Amino acid sequence: MRSTRVVIIGGGFGGLSAALSLRDVDVTLIDRTNHHVFQPLLYQVATAALSPSDIAWPLRTILRGQRNIRVVMDDVLSIDRVVRSVTLRNSGPILFDVLIVATGSRHSYFGHDEWESFAPGLKTMADAIRLRERMLFAFEEADRRQAATGTHDPLNFVIVGGGPTGVELAGAMAEIGRKAMGPDFPTLRLNDLSIVLVEGGPRLLPGFSPDLSSKAADDLSHMGVTVRLNTEVTAVHAGAVSIGQERIPATNIIWAAGNKASPLLATLKARQDSTGRVYVTPDLSIPDEPWIFVIGDAAHCPGKDGAPLPGLAPVAMQQGRYVADMIEKDVPSEQRRPFVYRDRGMLATIGRARAVAEIGPLHVSGLIAWVLWCTVHIFFLIGFRNRVRVMFEWIWYYLTFKPGARLLYAQTQTSHEEERQRVDP
Amino acid sequence: MRSTRVVIIGGGFGGLSAALSLRDVDVTLIDRTNHHVFQPLLYQVATAALSPSDIAWPLRTILRGQRNIRVVMDDVLSIDRVVRSVTLRNSGPILFDVLIVATGSRHSYFGHDEWESFAPGLKTMADAIRLRERMLFAFEEADRRQAATGTHDPLNFVIVGGGPTGVELAGAMAEIGRKAMGPDFPTLRLNDLSIVLVEGGPRLLPGFSPDLSSKAADDLSHMGVTVRLNTEVTAVHAGAVSIGQERIPATNIIWAAGNKASPLLATLKARQDSTGRVYVTPDLSIPDEPWIFVIGDAAHCPGKDGAPLPGLAPVAMQQGRYVADMIEKDVPSEQRRPFVYRDRGMLATIGRARAVAEIGPLHVSGLIAWVLWCTVHIFFLIGFRNRVRVMFEWIWYYLTFKPGARLLYAQTQTSHEEERQRVDP
Numbered sequence: 090m091r092s093t094r095v096v097i098i099g100g101g102f103g104g105l106s107a108a109l110s111l112r113d114v115d116v117t118l119i120d121r122t123n124h125h126v127f128q129p130l131l132y133q134v135a136t137a138a139l140s141p142s143d144i145a146w147p148l149r150t151i152l153r154g155q156r157n158i159r160v161v162m163d164d165v166l167s168i169d170r171v172v173r174s175v176t177l178r179n180s181g182p183i184l185f186d187v188l189i190v191a192t193g194s195r196h197s198y199f200g201h202d203e204w205e206s207f208a209p210g211l212k213t214m215a216d217a218i219r220l221r222e223r224m225l226f227a228f229e230e231a232d233r234r235q236a237a238t239g240t241h242d243p244l245n246f247v248i249v250g251g252g253p254t255g256v257e258l259a260g261a262m263a264e265i266g267r268k269a270m271g272p273d274f275p276t277l278r279l280n281d282l283s284i285v286l287v288e289g290g291p292r293l294l295p296g297f298s299p300d301l302s303s304k305a306a307d308d309l310s311h312m313g314v315t316v317r318l319n320t321e322v323t324a325v326h327a328g329a330v331s332i333g334q335e336r337i338p339a340t341n342i343i344w345a346a347g348n349k350a351s352p353l354l355a356t357l358k359a360r361q362d363s364t365g366r367v368y369v370t371p372d373l374s375i376p377d378e379p380w381i382f383v384i385g386d387a388a389h390c391p392g393k394d395g396a397p398l399p400g401l402a403p404v405a406m407q408q409g410r411y412v413a414d415m416i417e418k419d420v421p422s423e424q425r426r427p428f429v430y431r432d433r434g435m436l437a438t439i440g441r442a443r444a445v446a447e448i449g450p451l452h453v454s455g456l457i458a459w460v461l462w463c464t465v466h467i468f469f470l471i472g473f474r475n476r477v478r479v480m481f482e483w484i485w486y487y488l489t490f491k492p493g494a495r496l497l498y499a500q501t502q503t504s505h506e507e508e509r510q511r512v513d514p
Numbered sequence: 515m516r517s518t519r520v521v522i523i524g525g526g527f528g529g530l531s532a533a534l535s536l537r538d539v540d541v542t543l544i545d546r547t548n549h550h551v552f553q554p555l556l557y558q559v560a561t562a563a564l565s566p567s568d569i570a571w572p573l574r575t576i577l578r579g580q581r582n583i584r585v586v587m588d589d590v591l592s593i594d595r596v597v598r599s600v601t602l603r604n605s606g607p608i609l610f611d612v613l614i615v616a617t618g619s620r621h622s623y624f625g626h627d628e629w630e631s632f633a634p635g636l637k638t639m640a641d642a643i644r645l646r647e648r649m650l651f652a653f654e655e656a657d658r659r660q661a662a663t664g665t666h667d668p669l670n671f672v673i674v675g676g677g678p679t680g681v682e683l684a685g686a687m688a689e690i691g692r693k694a695m696g697p698d699f700p701t702l703r704l705n706d707l708s709i710v711l712v713e714g715g716p717r718l719l720p721g722f723s724p725d726l727s728s729k730a731a732d733d734l735s736h737m738g739v740t741v742r743l744n745t746e747v748t749a750v751h752a753g754a755v756s757i758g759q760e761r762i763p764a765t766n767i768i769w770a771a772g773n774k775a776s777p778l779l780a781t782l783k784a785r786q787d788s789t790g791r792v793y794v795t796p797d798l799s800i801p802d803e804p805w806i807f808v809i810g811d812a813a814h815c816p817g818k819d820g821a822p823l824p825g826l827a828p829v830a831m832q833q834g835r836y837v838a839d840m841i842e843k844d845v846p847s848e849q850r851r852p853f854v855y856r857d858r859g860m861l862a863t864i865g866r867a868r869a870v871a872e873i874g875p876l877h878v879s880g881l882i883a884w885v886l887w888c889t890v891h892i893f894f895l896i897g898f899r900n901r902v903r904v905m906f907e908w909i910w911y912y913l914t915f916k917p918g919a920r921l922l923y924a925q926t927q928t929s930h931e932e933e934r935q936r937v938d939p
Contacts, residue, residue, distance in 0.1 A: 232587075
């Protein structure tokens, strides 16, 4: 084994792919959590269809077979290019010869970070569990109000952002809200449930072709989702979203619009775009630093058309493997071939037996796209166990419409707060 | 349907069994959480072997088929026997004609409630998740310290209480600690892990016969657990347990000793025993109140030998069905036959292929008892889905020793606190 010390920051798709491909060097993988999350299915945890452990797996277990890798659960506070070290929150600094920055992104509130508490986003498992709790509490609360007053207050869910996450969340919530929660809450009227999907641009799923965008919008409307295009959110409050003068009441607001890269990237002192992504050279390193790479959502890497590559799992995974290959082979800067993204297509699901798929010139929707979506997602899940569990849950849900994970760990809403304060005082 | 209004407090084994048997009256089931927990497997969630949703199921879904039942997620603050109503934390009072109190129990710290923050117990799903987090953090922290200092600090888990929960936790932690965490933490030495099970009485599993108690102690010792009998904990501190002058260092402390019934019972103004259980008449009602019943862990109900019946699921379930039957048939007080507990035996598991079973005169241990234990627990789980999931997890774990749910939802230990403060500010 070469004595090169490689440090990878982030155990998402990019960082983990790189780690799995590095066999001949000394690797330290640092992540804030102890697990890798299969992010494309995170919305199913947020809507209670899957359990956290169905789509997450400990990083240490995934990398158990590679004795050259050390996993560190910690927060990276800064990167020092000169000293070539990263400083951590809970332990001493770690030196590197080669650095792979794969820190992903968080949601961007376009300068209004105060909106986050009313409109949480969905990037981590903790986010997903919080969204699930808020959704389930909203139904319980509506039921309580109905019992107390006899009136039927509306249940309004507003999802901001019409990309894949927003579309998938809106579809899943419409389905689970009506088909699964309906029978559990006989006192609530199904038409009390409104789901509004707000998108600032002229169409949903802007990464897809316009015909599939329309198909997705039609499917969602058919499922009872109100799709509002060309609609800019101007303010977010507790219980409402403002669109100019209009105020949409919202029991729950979910933010699925805009990304900003990790604030850690600023400490790299490399040029960043407006969303915080680092401009990388064609070999994914940063200028003048052939052994510092930035990949995945953290990188601004132009694709064939010149536009930056989208923040998708396949991009991050291909970049991770590409970078790992150069490190393993110790390829000097001048001999590197530029990274080329091989686009194998895009998929987004809308509901049961509804999805859209775009694979080169092939545009598919409906049942076929949905089966394809299920197959691809099962295939890419890490580990036999998770594949079996997710497959079982989907078949079960398909047959019964009883999603498996509608648990509020917390107790009643008020004592929830107390509980939280009681724990680890 | 009769117009009798039955209120059930608590959706555990007792309350849920009663609810499932009540078809001809108007029922309101009140629980703090939205789910029923299969408590005998809670220790497997606490030790990361099972996921929360494997052993819990929404109460509303379980009771969906019964249109005579309303489920309310709320906290009962008090019971008024005179007005015949219960007051709730988040909604108005609910009137009853018949009341079933099935509020279970919490841990008792023998007057030292301040010990709870250092030595949490295991009664609810929130408890199980907290214990799991503490266990996983302890390993991460030991790994960090090892990297920082190069020394091997011991990892000490101390479990207080040698009843079924304590025995099952100790066995599971020994197994998971060595077999599952070992390969994930190559820098930690397996003999750094110490698990101490402290019991005040002269033997483990006091509910079982002495031969099985010895068998359990032998099995645990064989698995590397230090069993200390006749050992009274005199104080609990952060990081240590005192036994008289002796101080046992403890990375984690888990409390599995002693129960106290819900504080709500005091508002019933009926006679209670020293652990807070209400003394019930032979028909499980309270004196002078033939239509107020107390069942399960909340009741002090003498068995054949005069000693109070133990806090076991079968006792609570039989009591729930017995009470429901009297309510359905509207049996007047003087015509009721006393409740008789049919003891079908007891089981406790110690580890993979290790368990003890006592079924009347039959005492079994080892593999046969373990297979019996698995079968019985799968059978009693509610719902096909949960049975399949748990069976799959157990087979998977049996074959691979990779328990499925080692997830820290929270991020690094420090940001964990921040996260908690950030959520729902």
